[in-house]
Amino acid sequence: MSAVDMEMVPVGNPGNAADTRHDPTGFGAVPYVYTIGKYEVTNGQYREFLNAKATVGDPFGLYNELMTSSYGGIQRIGLGTDESPWTYLPKDFDPIYDLWPVNFVSVWDAARFANWLHNGQGDGDTEQGTYVGLDDETVFARQPGARFALPTENEWYKAAYYDPDKPGGPGYWEYPTRTDDRPSGDAPPGADFVRGSANHGTSALFPVGAYTAKPSTSAYGTYDQGGSLWEWNETFVLGDFFGLRGGSFDNIYGLDAAHQDSYPAFFENRIMGFRLVGAAVPEPSTLALAAMCALCGAAIAGRARKRSHRTGALNQL
Ligand SMILES: [Ca+2]
Ligand SMILES: [Ca+2]
CATH class of the missing domain: 3.90.1580 (paralog of FGE (formylglycine-generating enzyme))
Incomplete structure (x- = not known):
């Protein structure tokens, strides 16, 4: 990861x-003095978070199913169980969405x-x-x-x-x-x-x-x-x-x-x-x-x- x-x-x-x-x-x-993100947080960055913290169940609702909709950029595969944890991927497997x-x-x-x-x-x-x-x-x-x-x-x-x-x-x-x-x-x-x-x-x-x-x-x-x-x-x-x-x-x-x-x-x-x-x-x-x-x-x-x-x-x- x-x-x-x-x-x-x-x-x-x-x-x-x-x-x-x-x-x-x-x-x-x-x-x-402080620092601020040069960019908005991206799907790619948030996806790393999901892959770390939301693979078995998602008790805090970190993922939203609408992330697969036309304006979203993250999909997941798996069942969210110990046997079949979720893996979060760019929508349509297209890496461009990681930059959105x-x-x-x-x-x-x-x-x-x-x-x-x-x-x-x-x-x-x-x-x-x-x-x-x-x-x-x-x-x-x-x-x-x-x-x-x-x-x-x-x-x-x-x-x-x-x-x-x-x-x-x-x-x-x-x-x-x-x-x-x-x-x-x-x-x-x-x-x-x-x-x-x-x-x-x-x-x-x-x-x-x-x-x-x-x-x-x-x-x-x-x-x-x-x-x-x-x-x-x-x-x-x-x-x-x-x-x-x-x-x-x-x-x-x-x-x-x-x-x-x-x-x-x-x-x-x-x-x-x-x-x-x-x-x-x-x-x-x-x-x-x-x-x-x-x-x-x-x-x-x-x-x-x-x-x-x-x-x-x-x-x-
Ligand atoms: Ca803005
Ligand atoms: Ca949420």
Whole structure:
């Protein structure tokens, strides 16, 4: 079995100001250095997880039968028994689907994937590590020392919209393609060199990172934060609703910084996926910050139910 190797990019500029254009409290202020997935988590990466943790029974529902539908990308063979365990393969045995972003995943699936990565993959536990309180939004909480996690809304937002080199001074763009106009929803690799291109309103999925026409990335080098799939974040909004951002292939709306969406954590459908954040590898100058964030992580271990009380707790290892 191959191991999941997730490409992460650093998000520096700790202490950046929040974007208060669309919300009085503001989004995007993150006081520490972290990393974020360059791409949405793919079917290939999630398939490794399934092959490690969902071969005999699937008590946590990590697999969804709709992953074999037209917008999914994973199928399984076998019976899920000790005698005939499931093996997870690309849909139609076509390896192209391993490059598509994984969908039909809930917040809980994504959190278990993060726990499994945190615990070293393989037989790693899915029920503790980065998160405790899975399947219970009232106790669900990122733990201090997390190595991989769902982004907080601020972590996701900063990586998507903040640009330390924005003309006129550091600040926020409206779209994750370093533009204030909505990027074109053309086919990859994209042909719009003014507004950029992204997968919205195409009614189709493509491999992650397929939009390479400039400018198709955020200032930090992430792909597809705008479009492709809506991405879960771990920020608890209301009731059992968790945050989603970025829009999808299904619609031209939602890619902009102004658009905050949310759905119940158990929802699984074709237009929702996720990417992860990780702990930064510290430069010597960030060691003091690391000590500080170890403390702020401990402070949030008891989860507050208000969005504004939630802060990141990635350990700066
Ligand atoms: Ca599931
Ligand atoms: Ca996306």
